[in-house]
Amino acid sequence: MLILFLLLFVGYVAGALLPLCFPAKPRTQSLLAHGCAGVASGAGIVLGLVGLFSPEPWTVSVQSTVPFLSLAVRLDTLSAFFAFTISLAGLAASIFAVDYVSELERKVSIGALGALFNGFLLSMTLVVLADDGFFFLIVWELMSVVSYLLVVTEHEKADVRYAGLFYFIMTHIGTAFVAVTFLFLYQTSGSFSFEAFRDPAHRLPEGIRTLAFLTALIGFGTKAGIVPLHVWLPYAHPAAPSHVSALMSGVMIKTAIYALVRMYFDFLDGQFPWWWGFVVLTVGAVSALLGVMYALMEHDLKSLLAYHSVENIGIILLGIGAAMIFQSYGLKELAALALLAGLYHTINHAMFKALLFLGAGSLLYATHTRNMEEYGGLLRRMPWTGAAFLVGAASIAALPPTNGFVSEWLVFQSLFLSFHVPDMFLKLMMPVAASILALTGMLALACFAKAFGISFLALPRSLHARRAEEVPFSMRMAMGLLAAICVGFGLGPVVVVPLLDRVVAPFIGVSIAENILAMDGWTLAPVSIEFSSLSTPAIALLLVAMGAVGMALATLIGGSVQARRYKTWGCGIALSPRMEYTATGFVQPIKRVFATIYRPTVKLETEFLEESRYFAKRRHFEFHVEPVFPKYLYDPVIVFFTTLADRVKVIQGGSLHLYLMYIFATLIVLLLFTV
Amino acid sequence: MILAFVLTVAQAMILLAISPLLVGLIRKVKARLQLRQGASVFQPYADLVKLFRKEPVISTTTSWIFTATPSIVFSSTLAAGLLVPVFISHVPLSFAGNIIAMVYLLALGTFFLMLAGLDAGSAFGGMGSSREAIVASLTEPAMMLSVFAIALTAGSTNLSTVVHQTALLQGIVTDPAPHLMAFAALFIVTLAEAGRVPVDNPATHLELTMIHEAMILEYSGRYLALIEWASALKLTVLLSLMANVFAPWGIATTPEPAALGIGLLVYLVKVAGLAVAIGVIECMFAKLRLFRVTDLLGVAFILALLGLVFFYILRS
Numbered sequence: 001m002l003i004l005f006l007l008l009f010v011g012y013v014a015g016a017l018l019p020l021c022f023p024a025k026p027r028t029q030s031l032l033a034h035g036c037a038g039v040a041s042g043a044g045i046v047l048g049l050v051g052l053f054s055p056e057p058w059t060v061s062v063q064s065t066v067p068f069l070s071l072a073v074r075l076d077t078l079s080a081f082f083a084f085t086i087s088l089a090g091l092a093a094s095i096f097a098v099d100y101v102s103e104l105e106r107k108v109s110i111g112a113l114g115a116l117f118n119g120f121l122l123s124m125t126l127v128v129l130a131d132d133g134f135f136f137l138i139v140w141e142l143m144s145v146v147s148y149l150l151v152v153t154e155h156e157k158a159d160v161r162y163a164g165l166f167y168f169i170m171t172h173i174g175t176a177f178v179a180v181t182f183l184f185l186y187q188t189s190g191s192f193s194f195e196a197f198r199d200p201a202h203r204l205p206e207g208i209r210t211l212a213f214l215t216a217l218i219g220f221g222t223k224a225g226i227v228p229l230h231v232w233l234p235y236a237h238p239a240a241p242s243h244v245s246a247l248m249s250g251v252m253i254k255t256a257i258y259a260l261v262r263m264y265f266d267f268l269d270g271q272f273p274w275w276w277g278f279v280v281l282t283v284g285a286v287s288a289l290l291g292v293m294y295a296l297m298e299h300d301l302k303s304l305l306a307y308h309s310v311e312n313i314g315i316i317l318l319g320i321g322a323a324m325i326f327q328s329y330g331l332k333e334l335a336a337l338a339l340l341a342g343l344y345h346t347i348n349h350a351m352f353k354a355l356l357f358l359g360a361g362s363l364l365y366a367t368h369t370r371n372m373e374e375y376g377g378l379l380r381r382m383p384w385t386g387a388a389f390l391v392g393a394a395s396i397a398a399l400p401p402t403n404g405f406v407s408e409w410l411v412f413q414s415l416f417l418s419f420h421v422p423d424m425f426l427k428l429m430m431p432v433a434a435s436i437l438a439l440t441g442m443l444a445l446a447c448f449a450k451a452f453g454i455s456f457l458a459l460p461r462s463l464h465a466r467r468a469e470e471v472p473f474s475m476r477m478a479m480g481l482l483a484a485i486c487v488g489f490g491l492g493p494v495v496v497v498p499l500l501d502r503v504v505a506p507f508i509g510v511s512i513a514e515n516i517l518a519m520d521g522w523t524l525a526p527v528s529i530e531f532s533s534l535s536t537p538a539i540a541l542l543l544v545a546m547g548a549v550g551m552a553l554a555t556l557i558g559g560s561v562q563a564r565r566y567k568t569w570g571c572g573i574a575l576s577p578r579m580e581y582t583a584t585g586f587v588q589p590i591k592r593v594f595a596t597i598y599r600p601t602v603k604l605e606t607e608f609l610e611e612s613r614y615f616a617k618r619r620h621f622e623f624h625v626e627p628v629f630p631k632y633l634y635d636p637v638i639v640f641f642t643t644l645a646d647r648v649k650v651i652q653g654g655s656l657h658l659y660l661m662y663i664f665a666t667l668i669v670l671l672l673f674t675v
Numbered sequence: 676m677i678l679a680f681v682l683t684v685a686q687a688m689i690l691l692a693i694s695p696l697l698v699g700l701i702r703k704v705k706a707r708l709q710l711r712q713g714a715s716v717f718q719p720y721a722d723l724v725k726l727f728r729k730e731p732v733i734s735t736t737t738s739w740i741f742t743a744t745p746s747i748v749f750s751s752t753l754a755a756g757l758l759v760p761v762f763i764s765h766v767p768l769s770f771a772g773n774i775i776a777m778v779y780l781l782a783l784g785t786f787f788l789m790l791a792g793l794d795a796g797s798a799f800g801g802m803g804s805s806r807e808a809i810v811a812s813l814t815e816p817a818m819m820l821s822v823f824a825i826a827l828t829a830g831s832t833n834l835s836t837v838v839h840q841t842a843l844l845q846g847i848v849t850d851p852a853p854h855l856m857a858f859a860a861l862f863i864v865t866l867a868e869a870g871r872v873p874v875d876n877p878a879t880h881l882e883l884t885m886i887h888e889a890m891i892l893e894y895s896g897r898y899l900a901l902i903e904w905a906s907a908l909k910l911t912v913l914l915s916l917m918a919n920v921f922a923p924w925g926i927a928t929t930p931e932p933a934a935l936g937i938g939l940l941v942y943l944v945k946v947a948g949l950a951v952a953i954g955v956i957e958c959m960f961a962k963l964r965l966f967r968v969t970d971l972l973g974v975a976f977i978l979a980l981l982g983l984v985f986f987y988i989l990r991s
Contacts, residue, residue, distance in 0.1 A: 377736070377738075379738040379739075379740065380738050386738075394783075394786070397782075397786060398779060399779065399782060399783045399786055400772075400776060400779050400780055400783060405779060409775055409776065409779075412775050412819075413775075413832070416823060416826060416832060419827055424987060424991070427987055428983065428984065428987065431820060431823045431983055432820075432980070434819055434820075434823065435816040435817075435819045435820045435823075435976070436816070437819075438815040438816045438818070438819035439812060439813075439815055439816045441782075441815065442782070442811055442812035442814075442815040443812045445782060445785070445786055445808075445811070445812075446789075446808035446809070446811070446812055448786075449786055449789040449790055449793075449804060449808060450808075452790060453789065453790050453792075453793035453794070453804065454793065456738070457737075457738060457740060457790060457793045457794040457796075458736055458793055458794055458795065458796035459736050459796045518770070519770060522770075523770045523771075525770075529770065529833075530831055530833060530836050531830070531831050531832060531833065531836070532773045532775075532831070532832040532833055533769065533770045533771070533772070533773055533833060534771070534772050534773065534775075534776055535770055535771045535772065538768070538770070538771035538772075539754065539771050539772055539776065539780070542750075542754040542757065542768070542771060543747075543750050543751060543754050544750075545750075546687075546749065546750035546751075546753040546754050546757075547746045547747065547749070547750035549687070549750070549753065550745070550746050550749035550750055550753075550901055551746060553691075553727075554727060554897045554900070554901060557723070557724055557727040557728070557900075558727030558728045558729075558896075558897050558900070559728065561728065561729070561730050561731065561896065561897065562730065563730070563731045563732070563733050563896070564730055564731070564732050564733070565732075565733050565734075565735050566732050566733075566734065566735065567734065567735050567736070568734040568735075568736055568795045568796050568797050568893060569797065570797065575736065575796055575797065577796075579796070579797065579798050580793075580796050580797075580798065580801060581793060581798055581800070581801020581802065581804070581805065585801065585805065586793075586801060586804065586805045586808070587805070587808075588805065589805055589806060589808070589809040589965060589966075590808065590809050590812070592966060593809055593813070593966065593969050
């Protein structure tokens with residue numbers, strides 16, 4: 001395992017350094033950087049698999065000369081699972097980037113971009129492998145800084161700089177809370193090593209435990225993008241180059257999920273009151289619903305996908321929250337099921353979100369715009385990209401038999417099993433969470449019908465779209481790989497569930513793979529086959545068979561009739577793209593029904609012809625959704641601090657004498673203290 | 676194994692065979708209540724045959740999504756139908772998916788219909804898709820909660836188990852109140868999902884009122900036939916769900932010929948009864964304005980939630 005780990009480490013480091021040795025040769029730089037990243041992430045995939053199967057955690061630790069810091073790495077099944085997820089998405093992003101970065105050649109240095117890309121992947125992998133609080137914070141910070149630098153790749157644009165700054169501030173607020181959490185743990189255990197954190201002898205006092213729960217939720221939640229700490233996400237993720245967005249949205253936010261699971265189920269021993277679970281469940285439900293709702297109103301394809309990350313983090317937290325509730329009542333098997341559902345969704349979301357972001361990157365590459373209203377008709381020009389995007393859309397909309405469906409189904413099952421919980425309040429609240437998940441799922445379906453339908457179907461809406469061409473081979477290959485994984489994880493829960501069970505079992509203390517799999521493993525049957533069952537292979541076969549029945553009936557009854565192709569009836573005038581439904585129009589009913597949440601402002605100005613007020617010369621239409629969280633939550637805080645700063649400013653008079661007096665006064669005060 | 680196969684094929688054939696009849700029956704009931712003679716109840720069969728034989732016209736702006744959609748909608752709806760008990764309580768395919776899988780199979784068809792609506796590039800299709808999106812999203816939470824209320828009373832989310840246990844009156848049905856509320860919620864959900872009055876009007880071709888019809892406006896020939904058949908199937912599947920989950924009595928609990936025969940007869944009577952009820956409702960109510968549909972579906976949601984609350988209150 002050491003060899004694999006070294007291969008991974010050396011691979012990423014080489015990928016970061018080698019391209020810098022070939023200045024002014026962007027093609028070589030790209031090949032070197034992404035080739036090394038590909039090899040290293042391949043090693044990461046193998047390392048993850050080996051880690052999943054090894055019975056004992058694997059550790060390596062190097063003592064450093066810096067006090068408190070030991071460079072300790074530990075690979076248990078949870079770390080292995082996340083390392084596997086990160087590496088798999090990293091591999092696809094590396095393949096994609098080989099050709100994709102040529103798009104950015106004229107704007108940025110490919111060498112620097114490749115170096116940062118490798119550094120980003122390395123830091124994420126180290127975050128999930130770190131076994132020491134101090135080391136964890138260092139790589140966590142490294143991950144944040146490198147991703148910040150990647151976000152501001154196109155720093156000549158003002159909005160990118162703003163997005164970067166916003167991200168930088170938010171992520172550091174999060175890091176501050178994480179640091180506080182670790183200090184709580186350090187206080188009791190007297191060491192920063194994770195081993196000491198999880199030692200039951202160093203159990204935190206009750207009050208501090210609750211505080212640690214909250215600081216961890218806020219700190220890691222900022223990175224994960226839970227509502228209301230999600231505001232940076234729709235700015236930062238779209239601003240980065242697409243293969244980086246895929247990693248940020250697909251896996252970087254998952255490191256926070258890793259840290260939360262590690263914190264609650266490992267360091268805090270999985271012993272907590274029920275309301276912790278309820279808080280996580282509520283946060284999950286709210287994030288899921290608001291994430292998808294704001295996504296619906298976005299017409300910038302990458303922002304739309306970024307909001308969907310908020311939604312999916314919410315779904316993952318629904319699973320984890322349910323697991324925490326079950327755990328607090330000692331319902332271990334149900335806790336294991338719910339946690340497994342959450343983790344299953346974690347890897348699924350990593351795969352389909354990476355796929356969708358790579359698809360968005362391909363569209364950007366082909367059309368040079370992110371605005372959905374300027375796409376249209378792309379399925380005929382970019383059939384491969386379109387097919388891969390459709391698979392991703394079906395997965396995120398949880399349509400059978402894709403992977404998103406399987407994990408959402410598992411989350412539904414865990415929420416439905418809430419009748420085992422003895423508390424009346426939770427018995428009612430968990431089904432309500434399930435119905436919120438149902439609403440979320442359907443809105444996601446609507447959103448991706450919009451995203452795919454407006455972008456890929458009907459007539460091209462702009463010159464860009466008319467001139468679009470299919471993307472180069474490496475990009476198609478990366479998307480194809482991810483699409484195959486999405487379908488594979490959907491059809492093969494039989495393979496995935498036992499592996500996830502190995503991740504969950506050490507923390508919960510029970511293994512449920514045997515109970516979940518029925519009929520030689522072809523069927524998922526949480527609790528029992530009498531209660532619920534799902535067999536995606538059977539559903540896929542059934543769909544194919546029934547489709548064949550439909551075709552056979554058509555031929556049998558109708559005989560073979562040739563179809564005629566003719567233009568769409570446009571009520572007497574030739575059909576033009578302007579007659580098509582727009583993305584804005586598509587979501588209008590949703591906007592109106594949920595007006596209390598969106599608080600839309602619509603401005604319509606009409607300029608009439610001079611001759612008659614019945615004919616409009618020009619119309620100007622504007623519509624905005626009110627940014628509730630920035631406006632009511634963040635702006636007051638910002639205003640408070642700027643006013644405070646203004647007030648405090650008076651002490652900075654600019655006079656040297658005054659400053660000398662401050663120093664003198666401080667000295668006196670300090671002396672008084674010591675006496 | 677052979678028995679399972681035979682039963683599955685029989686169920687598929689029954690669903691395919693009776694679905695046009697139910698549509699015809701609803702139309703007949705409506706016509707008679709409006710003092711019209713109305714077309715024969717078998718008219719939908721003739722329509723289907725005619726459509727299958729006609730030359731389809733496909734728009735030049737469309738992609739493969741447009742031609743693939745009818746097959747996908749047909750197959751997903753029929754697959755969903757095979758998960759619902761029809762004349763025997765233990766469906767052979769029940770291991771393939773529970774009620775949530777059935778709901779999401781129907782959603783698969785909806786998704787592709789929405790795409791197909793956008794594909795032809797005419798504004799009507801987009802309008803239909805957009806409206807379908809909001810109706811489908813609002814229907815889903817009510818559906819899930821009523822499903823949960825049912826699952827609680829039977830202690831299972833597997834349709835076969837639910838129906839089997841209710842039919843044999845095994846340890847359930849303590850009080851009918853939660854059941855009735857869930858039934859009312861599911862009835863409203865069915866009206867919305869199957870695109871019936873007061874949510875959608877299947878007989879309209881006016882752009883202000885169309886939802887489902889707008890999405891499929893560009894279809895013709897065998898493609899239209901498959902879609903029409905699929906929507907009749909969807910109605911049948913949802914009616915079977917209601918009939919057998921809430922009143923499964925009479926359904927065959929063992930695969931014996933006599934029981935199967937009785938089960939089939941009882942089933943036909945039940946779904947015909949529900950179809951007549953839908954016909955009557957369509958005569959009594961006007962179609963709701965799109966933005967009033969929210970209220971109706973909100974009522975369904977509250978009913979289902981109340982069903983749940985009542986279940987827990989009555990149990991404790």
